[in-house]
Amino acid sequence: xxxxxxxxxxxxxxxxxxxxxxxxxxxxxxxxxxxxxxxxxxxxxxxxxxxxxxxxxxxxxxxxxxxxxxxxxxxxxxxxxxxxxxxxxxxxxxxxxxxxxxxxxxxxxxxxxxxxxxxxxxxxxxxxxxxxxxxxxxxxxxxxxxxxxxxxxxxxxxxxxxxxxxxxxxxxxxxxxxxxxxxxxxxxxxxxxxxxxxxxxxxxxxxxxxxxxxxxxxxxxxxxxxxxxxxxxxxxxxxxxxxxxxxxxxxxxxxxxxxxxxxxxxxxxxxxxxxxxxxxxxxxxxxxxxxxxxxxxxxxxxxxxxxxxxxxxxxxxxxxxxxxxxxxxxxxxxxxxxxxxxxxxxxxxxxxxxxxxxxxxxxxxxxxxxxxxxxxxxxxxxxxxxxxxxxxxxx
Amino acid sequence: xxxxxxxxxxxxxxxxxxxxxxxxxxxxxxxxxxxxxxxxxxxxxxxxxxxxxxxxxxxxxxxxxxxxxxxxxxxxxxxxxxxxxxxxxxxxxxxxxxxxxxxxxxxxxxxxxxxxxxxxxxxxxxxxxxxxxxxxxxxxxxxxxxxxxxxxxxxxxxxxxxxxxxxxxxxxxxxxxxxxxxxxxxxxxxxxxxxxxxxxxxxxxxxxxxxxxxxxxxxxxxxxxxxxxxxxxxxxxxxxxxxxxxxxxxxxxxxxxxxxxxxxxxxxxxxxxxxxxxxxxxxxxxxxxxxxxxxxxxxxxxxxxxxxxxxxxxxxxxxxxxxxxxxxxxxxxxxxxxxxxxxxxxxxxxxxxxxxxxxxxxxxx
Numbered sequence: 022x023x024x025x026x027x028x029x030x031x032x033x034x035x036x037x038x039x040x041x042x043x044x045x046x047x048x049x050x051x052x053x054x055x056x057x058x059x060x061x062x063x064x065x066x067x068x069x070x071x072x073x074x075x076x077x078x079x080x081x082x083x084x085x086x087x088x089x090x091x092x093x094x095x096x097x098x099x100x101x102x103x104x105x106x107x108x109x110x111x112x113x114x115x116x117x118x119x120x121x122x123x124x125x126x127x128x129x130x131x132x133x134x135x136x137x138x139x140x141x142x143x144x145x146x147x148x149x150x151x152x153x154x155x156x157x158x159x160x161x162x163x164x165x166x167x168x169x170x171x172x173x174x175x176x177x178x179x180x181x182x183x184x185x186x187x188x189x190x191x192x193x194x195x196x197x198x199x200x201x202x203x204x205x206x207x208x209x210x211x212x213x214x215x216x217x218x219x220x221x222x223x224x225x226x227x228x229x230x231x232x233x234x235x236x237x238x239x240x241x242x243x244x245x246x247x248x249x250x251x252x253x254x255x256x257x258x259x260x261x262x263x264x265x266x267x268x269x270x271x272x273x274x275x276x277x278x279x280x281x282x283x284x285x286x287x288x289x290x291x292x293x294x295x296x297x298x299x300x301x302x303x304x305x306x307x308x309x310x311x312x313x314x315x316x317x318x319x320x321x322x323x324x325x326x327x328x329x330x331x332x333x334x335x336x337x338x339x340x341x342x343x344x345x346x347x348x349x350x351x352x353x354x355x356x357x358x359x360x361x362x363x364x365x366x367x368x369x370x371x372x373x374x375x376x377x378x379x380x381x382x383x384x385x386x387x388x389x390x391x392x393x394x395x396x397x398x399x400x401x402x403x404x405x406x407x408x409x410x411x412x413x414x415x416x
Numbered sequence: 417x418x419x420x421x422x423x424x425x426x427x428x429x430x431x432x433x434x435x436x437x438x439x440x441x442x443x444x445x446x447x448x449x450x451x452x453x454x455x456x457x458x459x460x461x462x463x464x465x466x467x468x469x470x471x472x473x474x475x476x477x478x479x480x481x482x483x484x485x486x487x488x489x490x491x492x493x494x495x496x497x498x499x500x501x502x503x504x505x506x507x508x509x510x511x512x513x514x515x516x517x518x519x520x521x522x523x524x525x526x527x528x529x530x531x532x533x534x535x536x537x538x539x540x541x542x543x544x545x546x547x548x549x550x551x552x553x554x555x556x557x558x559x560x561x562x563x564x565x566x567x568x569x570x571x572x573x574x575x576x577x578x579x580x581x582x583x584x585x586x587x588x589x590x591x592x593x594x595x596x597x598x599x600x601x602x603x604x605x606x607x608x609x610x611x612x613x614x615x616x617x618x619x620x621x622x623x624x625x626x627x628x629x630x631x632x633x634x635x636x637x638x639x640x641x642x643x644x645x646x647x648x649x650x651x652x653x654x655x656x657x658x659x660x661x662x663x664x665x666x667x668x669x670x671x672x673x674x675x676x677x678x679x680x681x682x683x684x685x686x687x688x689x690x691x692x693x694x695x696x697x698x699x700x701x702x703x704x705x706x707x708x709x710x711x712x713x714x715x716x717x718x719x720x721x722x723x724x725x726x727x728x729x730x731x732x733x734x735x736x737x738x739x740x741x742x743x744x745x746x747x748x749x750x751x752x753x754x755x756x757x758x759x760x761x762x763x764x765x766x767x768x769x770x771x772x773x774x775x776x777x778x779x780x781x
Contacts, residue, residue: 029542041528141526145672146681195659202658371587
């Protein structure tokens, strides 16, 4: 017993923790992975933190991140080749974003998802976006002005825009894989692009010192995937429509007109949707019921919004506007893309599994003919800090 | 004098034995079998299982001051009894080899892939051997401690996962009928019900009061099946059955999904710790049973004398028991169920029948 204790103590001394331990000064922390298509296979880019530039107390004269690029036939093989370029081992547990090039997305992303789910160096909490009209490499090159590390900027901006504007959808890998597997649902992934309002591409710190004319990264639209292949894009407003229908809206803003000259701006503060499937004459009919709670944030024109009688007008105006957004989106998706991104197929499957077995083989064409009723109920909550429009001519 | 353990300790030993290896692994195979209805399996299994556990208790209570090895020898006679008992002891021995393999496989899959499995197995097996040398009393106390510790972490994990739940993931309920659910419940019983035959190593020999102890065992069994049910339903609700089915350790993936604000993330190792703790205590308990069983078979007075030599055998075997993960998957889903059903269901039934015949017809037990 005593000898055993001594031997074990010795082992503890010599084994000193984990075999596969990595000290922090041997790691290159990878924030964003970009995947582009090349003639032979893939171009993978890594956005790696430059530890010297972000260290506390150091004068930041170097770029906070460094871009590494490698070309190869296979993803994992290509990523493994990074060690020949960097003195440090890539560390992926802090990965924030995976940016997929548009061309890659058009070819299908199944193998990419399999790679990220299988490899133990990745967690599942990063978001996925598609580089729209550009390549992932170009996106990763850009430095961001306020947040020093572009990967963090991209991550936070995606979360914020989905919570405040509802024009994006932060897609994590588990949900993405589930929607691809599901027969009655298809994924949407937000697009990321550069806004070409500026003319300087900020890929070094000197350019970043200017406050205007620099190109910024912006989320734009939503890519529609048929299973795992990108087939088209929705605009920001249509993306909002998708989020309203699928119940992903936390907050959003918009405006609408009443009698052409009165403009009402509203802020949606709460929204949920309920999708139900019914059978009418043995045909499935989808009913989408959306409940919205909104504040009025701006009124221009002659409408006393504080008047009880006008509350109904207000909510009707809003209802019409939201219905229009949703119906436009729906008809575009049904006619142009013929791809069920709303999960209506899944709704039918959950309610009528037997019917679904007949429908699912030809769901794409069934979906384009599907009867969908959208029902929107808006409740007005607050009018802001003033009641009547302040410049309204009183009687 | 015999060492006696309290009912509370028996309760926690039952929970550990029953929950043991299953919690991290079963949801994957169950969602292959029963798809989105895997959680119903967790509800159905204890309904049947409770009778099997009652059967174990009945057998045990007829032979106070005996372990299952002695009971088998007594009922089936010296020669046949010894062979059957040896087979049962060998089953616990195989389990003692399996469990460290799972631990090292888990760690090398998820955390430290470059570490040789033997390095992890060594520390684990040494801890198990030392624990067994300290004796049953220490084992029972540790199992009590670990039960409280893991329950708290378990509840916290589940509460933190509530925001990720999607109710659509379990619908439609019973799409493929009740058949896959029943198939799944046989599989789940192989992990949470049948291994409980091992509790007969301490019940009723090391127990104060048989009636109260029986209640403790039943409570322990129901408690562990409740835990397994909760884990199953949360796994399916959060991950969906397709992802659960194709991942090796779905519960760990579940831990990765926890994300509340910016602070409460990266908690996957909390899940792993709970699992290590239960894995350790079940391994200690099965090793204790192996040693007691073996020493009773070969007529040793002190089981502690063979604890270290057998420990070396286990340590070496952990590296060769499964050549790779694919074979382990095959073993867990195809081989294990009939193997444990033979020992956990057929054996006690045969014992019961032979016992009743000998008691009422030949009147020689």
